[in-house]
Amino acid sequence: MVDRYYMNYNDYGHLRRDPVRAALGYQIGPKSVITRPSGGQQLAGPGFYEVSGLAWSGGGAISRVEVSTDAGRSWNEAEIQGTAHRMAHTRFRLAWNWDGQETQLMSRCTDEVGQVQPSPSQVAEHFEGAPDPTYSVPGLDNTIQPWRVAGDGSVHNARA
Amino acid sequence: MRVLSRPWWTVGAPLALVMLLGVSALAQGPTYGLGRTPTPEELRAWDISVGPTGEELPPGSGIAAEGARIYRIRCAGCHGRNLEGGRAPRRAPRLVKTEPGRDVDPWDAGRILPYRSPYATTVWDYINRGMPLYQEGTLTADQVYALTAFLLFRNDVIAEDMVLDAESLPQIEMPNRDGWAPLPDWKPGSPRLPGYPF
Numbered sequence: 001m002v003d004r005y006y007m008n009y010n011d012y013g014h015l016r017r018d019p020v021r022a023a024l025g026y027q028i029g030p031k032s033v034i035t036r037p038s039g040g041q042q043l044a045g046p047g048f049y050e051v052s053g054l055a056w057s058g059g060g061a062i063s064r065v066e067v068s069t070d071a072g073r074s075w076n077e078a079e080i081q082g083t084a085h086r087m088a089h090t091r092f093r094l095a096w097n098w099d100g101q102e103t104q105l106m107s108r109c110t111d112e113v114g115q116v117q118p119s120p121s122q123v124a125e126h127f128e129g130a131p132d133p134t135y136s137v138p139g140l141d142n143t144i145q146p147w148r149v150a151g152d153g154s155v156h157n158a159r160a
Numbered sequence: 161m162r163v164l165s166r167p168w169w170t171v172g173a174p175l176a177l178v179m180l181l182g183v184s185a186l187a188q189g190p191t192y193g194l195g196r197t198p199t200p201e202e203l204r205a206w207d208i209s210v211g212p213t214g215e216e217l218p219p220g221s222g223i224a225a226e227g228a229r230i231y232r233i234r235c236a237g238c239h240g241r242n243l244e245g246g247r248a249p250r251r252a253p254r255l256v257k258t259e260p261g262r263d264v265d266p267w268d269a270g271r272i273l274p275y276r277s278p279y280a281t282t283v284w285d286y287i288n289r290g291m292p293l294y295q296e297g298t299l300t301a302d303q304v305y306a307l308t309a310f311l312l313f314r315n316d317v318i319a320e321d322m323v324l325d326a327e328s329l330p331q332i333e334m335p336n337r338d339g340w341a342p343l344p345d346w347k348p349g350s351p352r353l354p355g356y357p358f
Contacts, residue, residue: 007282009273009282009290012278023341026343059349060348
């Protein structure tokens with residue numbers, strides 16, 4: 001019950017020598033994940049699905065969520081359900097008509113501060129000057145989680 | 161500054177202002193008809209953090225020799241007889257820097273709490289709140305002071321005969337006292353890192 005970093009054991013675990021890693025290790029940026037369809041689930045076949053997921057941010061309330069159903073080539077505005085509260089999970093959804101072809105589902109969100117959920121490549125570009133999809137981001141990882149939908153309707157972690 | 165450890169009007173005008181703003185923000189938020197106000201007893205049970213000033217430390221004292229004896233009985237089973245850390249399946253962390261007797265950079269010595277921690281009070285706080293695993297709360301304050309003294313002595317931080325108590329513990333100068341990056345001064349609406357768009 002404190003009003004600042006208290007330097008008990010919980011803070012000790014976040015200490016870093018490098019100020020960038022210290023800052024990014026303390027507060028989570030805007031993050032979202034599609035919970036349905038998601039890895040391990042199975043689509044019955046081509047047709048209508050509601051893509052649904054959760055978004056949140058250490059910066060405050062979620063102001064916008066976008067969903068891509070074509071592996072990040074195009075992005076659609078998802079509907080935020082209910083009121084987006086600060087520091088709270090926010091449910092979003094998007095209607096999707098699956099044509100039966102293999103694809104990837106992704107979500108990215110924006111918070112009230114204007115911070116946008118990145119791909120690992122974007123973070124690599126920021127820090128290293130060159131994109132790298134396998135980049136291990138410093139601090140808490142708020143990068144986009146892609147789900148691969150196979151032609152048989154099975155859903156897998158596209159990063160695995 | 162612990163809000164609960166003393167009356168709020170004694171902790172200074174800036175904090176009082178922050179608290180008033182916080183209260184008014186809460187008052188504007190929606191309520192959901194859930195939960196209840198914690199009782200003073202419940203708050204006291206949760207309110208166990210010991211910060212760098214050591215103001216929350218209880219009475220008691222201990223020295224390294226006594227800590228060594230307690231360590232053998234209560235800690236060595238998981239952390240190893242020579243503080244080398246446990247093997248699978250009980251992978252308790254190593255508790256002594258890799259090259260005792262030498263000045264090792266705390267960031268190169270492994271994640272050794274009684275060596276890397278910037279404050280000795282954190283070592284006391286962690287043992288007191290978290291050890292022994294699954295038997296937390298069974299060590300007396302004297303025993304926690306003694307174990308802290310033993311671990312700090314074995315990491316060349318204090319002399320073998322130093323008596324640790326609420327007075328002396330916060331005054332220990334840890335080797336990593338200034339070796340870590342300052343934490344950002346966040347306010348609501350600040351980005352997590354200036355110039356970083358994500």
